């Protein structure tokens with residue numbers, strides 16, 4: 377039997393009916409047409425489905441839609457600031473931090489949380505923060521540099537020269 | 540893979556209500572869901588009712604009381620890492636939590652859920668058996684406190700009876716000055732299941748200035764976490780001197796590793812010996828104030 381859930385999605389109040397067995401990922405993509413979270417592994421290993429619940433990232437393939445009743449959900453669509461790319465998104469773009477782009481929504485969500493909790497991360501902390509977000513294209517370096525550039529620890533377009 | 544099996548979902552507002560719902564046949568408790576939802580997708584469980592515990596505030600607490608640390612069933616690994624009480628009273632628990640999966644999983648997965656999964660590679664197993672933690676269980680008929688060593692029965696099998704709910708765990712804290720270390724071996728750093736893991740705790744004993752108590756346990760090298768009592772005894776008898784060569788010879792008798800896709804049994808055994816030495820050195824250093832910070836990578 378479907379349940380009515382009410383939650384805030386990217387700043388807007390939404391109410392939808394979900395079956396208890398529907399994952400949040402399915403509810404977002406198929407129910408609401410929000411397509412930035414991707415289904416990679418569907419078992420919590422790859423991070424492409426990453427969204428935020430109440431400001432913390434989760435793997436939406438491992439959350440049921442019914443569980444977000446009353447919560448605040450943010451997807452990549454909600455990361456833009458007043459219609460402009462966030463500094464992190466801009467750094468991803470500037471540094472070619474994605475090729476096919478499949479991992480990018482999840483990467484950006486994870487990195488957004490990381491920078492919100494740790495303004496000046498070390499390279500290792502970025503690696504740790506993004507572990508579990510897999511990228512099959514870039515080899516990770518440009519992604520990590522983009523995060524460090526946003527944090528201001530690596531100069532714009534420059535390299536990480538620290539030991 | 541969508542969940543093909545259909546079930547009902549309820550989110551009770553009180554523990555009593557939750558226990559009444561869980562007493563029904565084919566009801567399953569849901570906390571973080573990072574394990575359960577995977578199992579639902581794979582058809583490993585097919586409940587008729589999911590009882591979401593996340594409305595039960597009393598299960599969200601981390602408390603230091605009566606010489607023990609109490610951690611409620613809804614406390615996530617992220618909350619363990621951020622907890623001031625844990626950082627002060629048992630920092631090694633945060634060190635362990637940091638090694639679990641990825642940030643996005645730790646934000647959701649609970650420590651209690653981890654021990655309920657009871658997989659051989661679980662990260663919380665070694666500390667719980669080594670520190671004589673108690674698993675707090677409630678059912679319609681009352682509550683039980685199950686020692687961690689009795690809790691783990693076999694892979695994915697625990698002492699929990701149908702209809703019972705784990706409400707939390709309680710970890711007795713060392714009375715004297717103490718330090719500990721957890722080392723986890725994975726195929727790469729970041730998000731991987733343990734190939735082998737070692738937990739070591741050293742506590743200054745009241746028996747004398749030089750006397751120390753040791754607690755040692757291994758994970759991922761047996762069907763359940765293995766408390767290494769022979770090694771603990773040898774260490775306590777040795778006092779300040781640790782004879783590593785003799786100690787390493789005791790490791791094979793304490794563990795029973797197997798070969799699987801993550802590692803061979805020979806490699807696991809060898810690395811348990813290596814990690815035991817490093818974990819002891821780190822814990823010893825931490826006790827003297829010279830060791831690596833908790834969470835530092837030592838492998």
Ligand code: FES
Nearest residue numbers: 416417418423437
């Ligand atoms: S699709 Fe959710 S982690 Fe891979």
Ligand code: FES
Nearest residue numbers: 475479511512513
């Ligand atoms: S850019 Fe293709 S997966 Fe990361």
